[in-house]
Amino acid sequence: MSPLLEVEELRRSFSGGRTLFGPxxxxxxxxxxxxxxxxxxxxxxxxxxxxSGKSTLGRLVLRLIEPSAGRVRFEGEDVTAASSSGLRAMRPRMQMVFQDPYGSLDPRMTAAEIIAEPMTAHGVRRAEAMRRAADMLGRVGLSPAMAARYPNEFSGGQRQRIGIARAIALDPALVVLDEPVSALDVSVQAQILNLLADIQARSGVSFLFIAHDLAVVRHVSDRVAVMYLGRVVEMAPRDALYGAPRHPYTVSLLSAVPRPDPAKERAKARIRPIGEIGSAAALPSGCRFHPRCPRARLVAARGVDAVQAAGTRLPRACVEQDPQLSPAGGGAHLAACHFPDEA
Structure with a gap:
């Protein structure tokens, strides 16, 4: 069976603009x-x-912003080349849930009107759309009696449920979830994640789940892709990536995840990248993670061909050659690292 979504060499650059008096x-x-x-x-x-470019990628997939290059195919159709009418025809099948449950809902509309809006936009009669909207509230764990309430009368978790109901109202095949639980309390996060799992089990919808919380991603994902400065640097089935990460950036992210056992938390090794994340406006040569990479420093100390860079000695390959995603560790595990097997 062909994939639902195919993304090929997708790129998006934003103009840096001009300073007031400079170049x-x-x-x-x-x-x-x-x-x-x-x-x-x-x-x-x-x-x-x-x-790292996660949210921008999610919007590019749905063509909410235009790509600079590359291609997105959805259900066999070229999204990037679609006309406005062709894109409109695809919209019911590809939806998005936004990060901010407070800013993503129109405060002048009731819950039912918010959920019904995409249905009426695609030809459903208003009376039927409002009836379906009340049913959708029940589907996401809210009472249909809340249909006439406005967003300011709901909690953050309830608002996110309304956003999810709006996204699935047209029975989409794909939903992009842009950090859907990051603004919520931990107990509410669990409720929303369980709701999403239930929706997927019932409808077979596919999720592109964007997040920075690796514990949440582990709970919901089948596969995981790790982004750094606009690139995917590692991609693998969930258990393979969490069990044996191959890219040093992934290793550092996982080592920062707290463990519930205090003894294990104190005993674990913390692998920290050097410095802060760089700028997508001033990318380094070679591997874009090399200025921060603790693995590169260890490998250079073992006597490989090294050069002076980032204030220390680093492997020449890391400084001069841009690594591409390639098999690492067997199966579908991919990593963009010159030394994926180094501890």
Whole structure:
């Protein structure tokens, strides 16, 4: 069976603009050559630090913003080349849930009107759309009696349920979830995640789940892709990635996840990247993680061909050659690292 979604070498740059008196700023390469597929009924988790390009990628997939290059195919149709009428025809089948449950709902509309809006936009009569909207409230765990309430009368978790109801109202095949639980309390997060799992089990919808919380991603995903400065640097089935990460950036992210057992938390090794995440407007040569990479420093100390860079000695390959996603560890495990087997 062909994938539901195919993303090929997707890129998006933003103009750096001009300073008041100085030269033009360099362009920001927010998404820089990303490729992946998503199967029907599958959840792909997309993780990375703030500034890695996750949210931009999610919007590119749905063509909420235009790509600079690359292609997105959805159910065999080319999304990037679709006309406005063709894109409109695809919209009911591909939806999005936004991060902010407070800012993503129109405060002038009732809950039922918010959920009914995409249905009326695609030809459903208003009376029928409002009836379905009340049913959708029940489907996401809210009382249909709440249909006439406004967003300010709901809690954050309830608002996110309304956003989810709106997204699934047209029975989509794909939903992009942009950090859907990051603004919620931990107990409410669990409720929303269980709701999403129930919706997927009932409808077979596919999720592109964007988050920075690796514990949440592990709970919901079938496969996981790790982004760094616009690139996917590692992608693997969930258990393979969490059990044996191959890219040093993934290792550092996982080592920062707290463990519920205090003794194990105190005893675990913490692998910290050097410094802060770089800028997508000033990408380094070679591997874009090399200025922060603790593995590169260890490998250089073992006597491989090294050069001076980032204030220390680093392997020449890391500094001069841009690694591509390639098999690492067997199966479908991919990593963009020159030394994926180094501890």
């Amino acid at each position: 033009r700023k360099p362009d920001v390469r927010a998404v820089d050559g990303v490729s992946f597929t998503l199967g029907r009924g599958e959840t792909l988790g997309l993780v990375g630090e703030t500034g």
